[in-house]
Amino acid sequence: MQDLYQDRQRVLQTAFVICAILLVFKCFQIQIWDKSYQQQHSYREAVTLYPSRGALKDRNGELMVYNLAMYDLKVTYNQVRKSNIDTLAFCKLLGITDSTFYKNLNKDFNDRRFSQRKPFNFLTQIPGDKFASIEERLYEFPGFKSQRKSVRGYPAHVGAHMLGYISEVSPAKIKKSNGLYQRGEYIGTSGLELSYEEQLRGIRGVEHVLKDKWGKRKGKYKEGAMDVSAVSGYDLITSIDxxxxxxxxxxxxxxxxxxxxxxxxxxxxxxxxxxxxxxxxxxxxxxxxxxxxxxxxxxxxxxxxxxxxxxxxxxxxxxxxxxxxxxxxxxxxxxxxxxxxxxxxxxxxxxxxxxxxxxxxxxxxxxxxxxxxxxxxxxxxxxxxxxxxxxxxxxxxxxxxxxxxxxxxxxxxxxxxxxxxxxxxxxxxxxxxxxxxxxxxxxxxxxxxxxxxxxxxxxxxxxxxxxxxxxxxxxxxxxxxxEGDTTGTLDxxxxxxxxxxxxxxxxxxxxxxxxxxxxxxxxxxxxxxxxxxxxxxxxxxxxxxxxxxxxxxxxxxxxxxxxxxxxxxxxxxxxxxxxxxxxxxxxxxxxxxxxxxxxxxxxxxxxxxxxxxxxxxxxxxx
Ligand SMILES: [Zn+2]
Missing domain, CATH: 3.40.710.10 (DD-peptidase/beta-lactamase superfamily)
Structure with missing residues (x-):
């Protein structure tokens, strides 16, 4: 009787251990190995890679126009609403008042330009040097993400009329461009920036990123098989001394x-x-x-x-x-x-x-x-x-x-x-x-x-x-x-x-x-x-x-x-x-x-x- 009872107990114990091992194994398989499970619980995001615009140099190679890093901060309204972010700390980090914060966040969502589920511009044109400290702590504030862009810098501060300038591309031009331009991008609007827009602008790229449900980057989607790198614009050597x-x-x-x-x-x-x-x-x-x-x-x-x-x-x-x-x-x-x-x-x-x-x-x-x-x-x-x-x-x-x-x-x-x-x-x-x-x-x-x-x-x-x-x-x-162009543009x-x-x-x-x-x-x-x-x-x-x-x-x-x-x-x-x-x-x-x-x-x-x-x-x- 005693033996029978002990035998039964042993069988149960063994079955229990086997079950436990199977369970641990399954969990391990699901969480670590099985990508299909992972992908069901994470999502893919396409991130635009902006090309760097060609620089303008003088006839001796001196820089006349170069690129300055500038950042746009984007926000997804629903993500901010769900999380409990420290608004005070966030405003302090950005150097804005809380009224600016709410003004920039609470858009008129009846307006078709804004959606509670899609990111829109929260703060634009933050200079690169100022953005470094913001970037470091951005993970503390879910719903916000950055977009790097390059604008123009002028080391010599001369030649305004010939160099011209760039501006944000207009909706009419985006429509005419057959997908060449997207909202928020820059386009040459006067001077050499306009004349040689085609050569200077470069070609946009895209990176597909896998993120978990908290928005944290998990890696590249399909090992980057679908990614396209951005191609920089040509640098223009001008005739100017x-x-x-x-x-x-x-x-x-x-x-x-x-x-x-x-x-x-x-x-x-x-x-x-x-x-x-x-x-x-x-x-x-x-x-x-x-x-x-x-x-x-x-x-x-x-x-x-x-x-x-x-x-x-x-x-x-x-x-x-x-x-x-x-x-x-x-x-x-x-x-x-x-x-x-x-x-x-x-x-x-x-x-x-x-x-x-x-x-x-x-x-x-x-x-x-x-x-x-x-x-x-x-x-x-x-x-x-x-x-x-x-x-x-x-x-x-x-x-x-x-x-x-x-x-x-x-x-x-x-x-x-x-x-x-x-x-x-x-x-x-x-x-x-x-x-x-x-x-x-x-x-x-x-x-x-x-x-x-x-x-x-x-x-x-x-x-x-x-x-x-x-x-x-x-x-x-x-x-x-x-530099590097052999298409005979200047013949x-x-x-x-x-x-x-x-x-x-x-x-x-x-x-x-x-x-x-x-x-x-x-x-x-x-x-x-x-x-x-x-x-x-x-x-x-x-x-x-x-x-x-x-x-x-x-x-x-x-x-x-x-x-x-x-x-x-x-x-x-x-x-x-x-x-x-x-x-x-x-x-x-x-x-x-x-x-x-x-x-x-x-x-x-x-x-x-x-x-x-x-x-x-x-x-x-x-
Ligand atoms: Zn005379």
Whole structure:
């Protein structure tokens, strides 16, 4: 009996142990090995991987625009409601008030943009350095998660107009993009950021993450088999010389106008300045951007307007260089043609005065002394080339020449909003005065760069590049190279565009421009050891003081830089535009201004204030 009882007990004990072992084994199998069980009690989340946007560098590899890490904090309403988070500690961590907390959390859930079950933005654009301490403790606050994004940083704080900016992509663009853009992403909206959006943006990726029911990351879904990595955008090497750009912006401070410098042998833009300007960093994506933008829009000096390629100015006497070359090509002029000035051009009751100058024995003298009589007469003969009664044909022949110099139409620079300028044609005068109702004298002020002829500073610099090249140009551009791109995006900038003037006709023009600087109107802007060829312009302005302008290139042979400077209300060309051009050229070629005489000229230009106003509220605060 006793034995039977003991046997039974042993059997029961054994069965119990076996059951226990089976149970432990099953639990182990379920929890550790069996993925299907695991997956039933966890969920997959697709996390967008944002590509890093391509950086912008100068021609020497110096960074102009780079990426700054920025974080958006997202919240899932239901998860916060269910958990009991320490609101006070959370607000303290983020540096927000509790009213902000509730405002950002309690959205109008009738609005289709928000759902209690799906994450929405709680706080955006938290700078990377500030976010590090938040990230560390984020696990204490269920329902909140972070999203890394990159925005733009500007180490040099210059070049605002050409660089442009990025903005959050609009719903309309998202709709049109066929899935290329998603809400909350950034897109280039102006300048190079807009022109090269396709190359800079990169390609978005996705990572599928497995999370437990508490939202804790458990690992990759299917070992990452479905993941796609993000592809970074191409870095853009621009044509800009950052040091020269910064120097140009300094020289133009407190002045209204523009500088454009081009490498004639390539068409690469070395510097493009438009003033008044602003620090590009104030339009970087951050919470103060709207205010900065409004202040810029309200400013009466319109700093958002890129004068270098949007302002259309009468060129003044710098145009006499171009007209000389065309006159030589048309055999109106010969290199040795002289002319008695007699104080100006007179035709009937029309009189265009000249200033006292030395005798004009050749084209070089005419450029050197900027003789108005000489160019009114040249213009007259050009327009009357088919006879006095046929100014239409002559006018259009001249306009054809000017179009071949890239005037009267957009050059095609690789940033938006370029203006075309204006080259008057026969049709233009027919419309204005009636067919047969005008003659050469109606338009004669065009011969000295006044009147209906309008040119952008970019086109002026291109004119200087054409003369430097003795007859051709490349489309001025900023994009030198995309690092690693071989798709030929930039091939269009490698094509030469010829003018209708033969190279041989440029030599008298170049010699005249050399004399402008050695013994003419630009003599005070001579650069030690560098032969600069230039031409001054003083542009009559019926709204105020004359504009000061200058085009130049250097050295005379194998020129490395061509430049145009336009200073509104600066007076004589020799007062501001010529000295500023010469300093830019010296800086580019020697990397510094050395002689005491040149140093004092530099100081004078830096200190000149032609605006005289309070510092604007958006002024640079790096
Ligand atoms: Zn004269």
């Amino acid at each position: 950052l040091e020269l750009q910064a120097y140009g912006e300094q020289l133009m401070q407190n002045k209204i106008g523009a500088i454009v410098a081009i490498e004639p042998s390539t068409g690469e833009i070395l510097a493009m300045v438009s003033t008044p300007s602003y620090d590009p960093a104030i339009l970087a994506v951050n919470r103060n951007r709207k205010d900065a933008f409004r202040a810029l829009q309200r400013d009466s000096l319109i700093p958002l307007f890129n004068r270098a390629l949007m302002a259309q100015y009468p060129p003044g006497s710098i145009f006499k260089t171009t007209l000389s070359a065309i006159g030589l090509q048309e055999r109106i002029l010969t290199p040795g043609r002289g002319m008695a000035c007699g104080g100006g051009f007179v035709y009937g009751s029309l009189r265009i005065g000249c200033h006292g100058h030395g005798s004009i024995n050749d084209v070089g003298n005419a450029i050197q002394y900027s003789c108005n009589k000489y160019y009114c007469q040249t213009f007259r003969e050009l327009v009357n080339v088919y006879g006095f009664y046929y100014p239409e044909k002559g006018m259009d022949r001249l306009a054809d020449h000017l179009h071949s110099w890239g005037l009267g139409a957009r050059l095609g620079v690789d940033i938006p909003n370029e203006a075309s300028g204006h080259v008057p044609t026969a049709a233009y005068y027919n419309k204005k005065h009636g067919k047969g109702m005008w003659k050469f004298s109606t338009a004669v002020s065009v011969g000295i760069g006044q009147g209906e002829l309008l040119i952008t500073p970019l086109q002026m610099a291109n004119m200087a590049a054409i003369i430097a090249n003795r007859g051709y140009y490349y489309i001025p551009h900023f994009a030198k190279e995309f 269009k900038f490698k094509k030469r565009h010829y003018t209708k003037v033969h190279p041989m006709h440029f030599e008298p023009v170049v010699n005249g421009m050399e004399r402008v600087v050695t013994a003419g109107t630009g003599a005070r802007s001579k650069i030690p050891d560098i032969t600069m060829c230039g031409k001054t312009g003083t542009v009559e302005n019926n709204k105020g003081k004359d504009h000061s302008t200058f085009i130049a290139f250097a050295p005379k042979d194998n020129p490395k830089i061509a430049i145009a400077v336009y200073v509104e209300n600066g007076g004589y060309g020799s007062t501001y535009a010529a000295p500023i051009s010469s300093l830019m050229i010296e800086k580019y070629m020697k990397r510094s201004i050395e002689s005491p005489q040149r140093k004092s000229l530099e100081k004078r230009m830096l200190q000149a204030d032609l605006i005289k106003r309070e510092k604007p509220s958006y002024s640079a605060t790096p």
